[in-house]
Amino acid sequence: MKDVRIWFTKDDECRFISHLDLNRCMLRALHKSKIPLWHTEGFNVHPYATFPLPLSLGFRGEKECMDIRLVEDCDYNLILENMNKCLPTGIRVFDVTEPEMKAKEITFASFKIKLSSDEANTDRLLEMTDELLNKDEILIEKKTKKKGIREIDIKPFIEKIRIERNIGGIIIYIILPAGSVTNINPLLFIKALERYYSTKIYYDVTKTNMYDKNLKTFK
Amino acid sequence: MINKEVEKILLNVQKPGRYVGGELNSVVKNKNEVDVRFAFCFPDTYEIGMSHLGMKILYSIFNNVPYIWCERVFAPWLDMEELMKERNIPLFALESGDPITDFDFIGFTLQYELSYTNVLNMLKLANIPIKSCDRRGLKQIVAAGGPCACNPEPLAEFVDIFFIGEGEEVDLEVIELYRKCRDKHKNREEFLELAAQITGVYVPSLYETEYNDNGTIKSFSPQKNAPAVVEKRLMMNMDNCFYPDNFVVPNIEIVHDRAVQEIFRGCIRGCRFCQAGFIYRPVREKSIETINNQCKTLCNNTGYDEVSLSSLSSSDYTGIIKLLEKLNEWAADEKVSISLPSLRVDGFSDDILDKIKTVRKSGLTFAPEAGTQRMRDVINKNVFENELMETCSKAFNAGWTKVKLYFMIGLPTETYEDVEGIAHLAQNVVDTYYRCENKPKGKGVTVTISTSSFVPKPFTPFQWFGQNTREELMDKQHHLKDTITTKKINYNYHDADTSFLEAVFARGDRRLGKVLELACEKGFHFDGWSDCFSLEKWLELFDEASIDPDFYATRQREFDEILPWDFLDYGVTKKYLIKECKKAYKDTTTEHCRLKCNNCGAAKYGGGVCCERR
Numbered sequence: 001m002k003d004v005r006i007w008f009t010k011d012d013e014c015r016f017i018s019h020l021d022l023n024r025c026m027l028r029a030l031h032k033s034k035i036p037l038w039h040t041e042g043f044n045v046h047p048y049a050t051f052p053l054p055l056s057l058g059f060r061g062e063k064e065c066m067d068i069r070l071v072e073d074c075d076y077n078l079i080l081e082n083m084n085k086c087l088p089t090g091i092r093v094f095d096v097t098e099p100e101m102k103a104k105e106i107t108f109a110s111f112k113i114k115l116s117s118d119e120a121n122t123d124r125l126l127e128m129t130d131e132l133l134n135k136d137e138i139l140i141e142k143k144t145k146k147k148g149i150r151e152i153d154i155k156p157f158i159e160k161i162r163i164e165r166n167i168g169g170i171i172i173y174i175i176l177p178a179g180s181v182t183n184i185n186p187l188l189f190i191k192a193l194e195r196y197y198s199t200k201i202y203y204d205v206t207k208t209n210m211y212d213k214n215l216k217t218f219k
Numbered sequence: 220m221i222n223k224e225v226e227k228i229l230l231n232v233q234k235p236g237r238y239v240g241g242e243l244n245s246v247v248k249n250k251n252e253v254d255v256r257f258a259f260c261f262p263d264t265y266e267i268g269m270s271h272l273g274m275k276i277l278y279s280i281f282n283n284v285p286y287i288w289c290e291r292v293f294a295p296w297l298d299m300e301e302l303m304k305e306r307n308i309p310l311f312a313l314e315s316g317d318p319i320t321d322f323d324f325i326g327f328t329l330q331y332e333l334s335y336t337n338v339l340n341m342l343k344l345a346n347i348p349i350k351s352c353d354r355r356g357l358k359q360i361v362a363a364g365g366p367c368a369c370n371p372e373p374l375a376e377f378v379d380i381f382f383i384g385e386g387e388e389v390d391l392e393v394i395e396l397y398r399k400c401r402d403k404h405k406n407r408e409e410f411l412e413l414a415a416q417i418t419g420v421y422v423p424s425l426y427e428t429e430y431n432d433n434g435t436i437k438s439f440s441p442q443k444n445a446p447a448v449v450e451k452r453l454m455m456n457m458d459n460c461f462y463p464d465n466f467v468v469p470n471i472e473i474v475h476d477r478a479v480q481e482i483f484r485g486c487i488r489g490c491r492f493c494q495a496g497f498i499y500r501p502v503r504e505k506s507i508e509t510i511n512n513q514c515k516t517l518c519n520n521t522g523y524d525e526v527s528l529s530s531l532s533s534s535d536y537t538g539i540i541k542l543l544e545k546l547n548e549w550a551a552d553e554k555v556s557i558s559l560p561s562l563r564v565d566g567f568s569d570d571i572l573d574k575i576k577t578v579r580k581s582g583l584t585f586a587p588e589a590g591t592q593r594m595r596d597v598i599n600k601n602v603f604e605n606e607l608m609e610t611c612s613k614a615f616n617a618g619w620t621k622v623k624l625y626f627m628i629g630l631p632t633e634t635y636e637d638v639e640g641i642a643h644l645a646q647n648v649v650d651t652y653y654r655c656e657n658k659p660k661g662k663g664v665t666v667t668i669s670t671s672s673f674v675p676k677p678f679t680p681f682q683w684f685g686q687n688t689r690e691e692l693m694d695k696q697h698h699l700k701d702t703i704t705t706k707k708i709n710y711n712y713h714d715a716d717t718s719f720l721e722a723v724f725a726r727g728d729r730r731l732g733k734v735l736e737l738a739c740e741k742g743f744h745f746d747g748w749s750d751c752f753s754l755e756k757w758l759e760l761f762d763e764a765s766i767d768p769d770f771y772a773t774r775q776r777e778f779d780e781i782l783p784w785d786f787l788d789y790g791v792t793k794k795y796l797i798k799e800c801k802k803a804y805k806d807t808t809t810e811h812c813r814l815k816c817n818n819c820g821a822a823k824y825g826g827g828v829c830c831e832r833r
Binding site: 014 | 242
């Protein structure tokens with residue numbers, strides 16, 4: 001048995017499919033490409049595949065990954081080629097590696113967020129984000145499964161942030177906690193902007209990378 | 220391709236994956252290199268439409284022709300529709316993301332009557348005039364086919380061309396004619412008149428209807444050389460018949476998320492309530508070789524690990540055991556499971572059970588359709604109580620503990636005794652469970668009975684029958700509920716209101732166009748969904764249009780009345796249907812096609828079961 005990490009991008013039409021649907025899509029492609037997958041041995045036998053850090057619906061992913069287990073060794077290039085033949089064009093496998101880190105080591109993720117608005121131009125958006133970041137706290141309402149709706153301050157969670165001008169809007173590069181312990185969805189930052197300035201904002205979010213607790217790239 | 224305007228709203232709707240295309244095996248062509256653009260519209264949501272086999276077949280056939288680009292279009296769900304209207308985004312096709320407004324063909328498949336409002340609403344969302352008489356020029360040809368086209372009249376004012384019967388050949392002939400007409404600069408009317416000459420094509424604008432004082436049809440006459448009788452088209456050789464080697468594989472989960480392999484068309488049984496059993500005659504099978512090859516190819520090209528064998532009654536396939544053996548030669552190794560829907564109570568043999576045991580033991584479904592033997596004889600179901608009990612015993616001994624049973628209420632000649640019979644039959648199944656020696660240890664049994672209300676359909680021996688009123692149907696539902704005494708039996712019933720409206724449109728005529736037009740104006744849509752359907756609102760519309768819906772649904776018709784669909788020829792003669800109807804009222808059954816030919820009329824096609832040796 002051998003553990004393998006499959007790296008892929010999720011973009012275009014495919015960014016609009018949910019994590020559950022992505023899972024199904026991947027399993028179908030694995031089945032179709034006849035990769036010797038290990039199946040679980042429980043009551044309900046199914047092929048083994050997990051995703052270290054699932055991507056939200058609507059986000060683009062530049063460096064997504066899925067872990068599978070093989071029953072026999074298999075040429076990584078062949079896996080890559082076969083998978084790409086079997087996947088919709090919005091999902092492209094670009095690398096197949098042996099996992100170096102464990103999924104639970106993921107602590108941060110970086111995002112690239114394009115913002116635009118019918119109600120605010122580039123300058124105004126820059127002004128708004130600047131002002132928001134200079135506040136002592138950035139409060140948003142977060143729905144949790146256990147406690148219902150509660151207000152939290154997301155300011156302490158913003159690990160790194162950089163803002164650039166863009167045609168018709170701005171681009172925010174941000175690193176936020178991600179993974180099984182603390183997870184802050186970048187949409188919360190956008191919601192905060194909308195909430196503080198009562199402005200409808202269009203967003204286009206790309207998850208660009210994943211890191212461990214020392215901000216070392218997840219491999 | 221996602222259109223820019225659509226992209227902006229996608230994150231504000233449920234399941235945006237419905238609206239983006241980009242699936243494996245979807246066909247994208249260069250629009251400048253094609254002559255004919257065809258919008259294949261399914262008047263319901265993506266998840267339902269994408270489960271439909273007919274669409275997969277025609278999508279493939281059309282796109283195999285280099286000059287045609289066929290794209291898929293579904294009805295946007297309520298949230299999406301609202302946002303599209305708010306932002307003036309016209310209905311678009313999934314492959315190109317282009318509005319379908321100026322497409323050459325807008326084709327609809329008519330699977331159920333309650334989708335008619337969606338048909339009109341989709342035209343409206345596409346900024347296409349809903350009435351044929353308001354559309355001009357040689358474009359926007361609105362076509363429709365599918366089972367409901369066997370009574371096209373309620374949609375006669377809206378649809379330019381109906382395809383009658385199986386579409387594999389006739390659709391292409393019409394598209395080819397369209398292309399020629401455009402080259403020769405012929406106009407819309409000239410094209411439609413020429414199309415009407417093709418067998419299997421009905422152009423409603425070329426026919427005029429006169430009515431008697433009592434509201435029934437006096438005459439139905441063709442104009443401009445159109446044929447007096449329109450014959451259905453059908454494929455006689457199923458082994459040579461086109462079958463896709465590829466399905467578009469949806470990225471989001473749909474209702475039937477698996478490969479589907481057709482094994483035969485038609486049904487030998489002749490259950491008298493069943494329209495499919497008559498309009499798809501005669502039975503035509505695919506050979507084991509063909510099915511096996513097509514299954515393998517489909518699984519290879521889609522990645523699905525489940526194939527469902529599709530037909531009206533799987534166990535009636537003559538070589539079913541051999542077929543399952545053949546499929547099992549490779550299926551297990553490739554981790555592909557085979558499923559057999561539409562199993563008859565009497566077709567559930569140990570042999571079949573053995574070969575489909577990969578199926579998860581979630582539940583078994585059978586359709587005895589009626590509770591007493593007399594009632595089952597009336598509808599010609601030809602299933603006996605002891606057969607059901609034997610089948611259930613087999614299932615219980617093999618580990619199943621849940622059985623679903625489907626019935627109809629409101630059948631012709633039905634009495635309250637027949638209704639009570641449903642509860643008794645279910646009780647018998649419960650008792651059978653406790654008599655089974657090898658039943659699962661320590662588990663109880665659940666028998667779920669579902670009743671739907673009988674809707675009389677065209678081209679069946681019950682096409683003259685006046686449907687039970689809603690009051691009668693609800694009364695029967697309550698009576699059945701009261702007859703059930705154990706908690707081991709669950710009872711579900713379909714709303715009688717929807718069955719009433721279904722009955723109106725199933726056997727309606729052209730005058731219903733007025734009601735549909737009003738419905739479209741008032742924004743009716745998704746009437747097949749309880750989210751939207753309201754009979755009360757429909758009754759207001761009928762009132763406004765001065766049309767009595769009971770005239771169509773609950774009125775008993777005479778054998779000599781001209782029915783709105785009489786001009787269509789589906790092979791089975793009216794004479795035969797009358798004979799079957801009379802037999803039904805005498806509680807007399809008819810043998811199925813393999814036992815004896817009953818001269819229904821379908822033998823004129825010279826093939827299928829009609830030519831098998833008996």
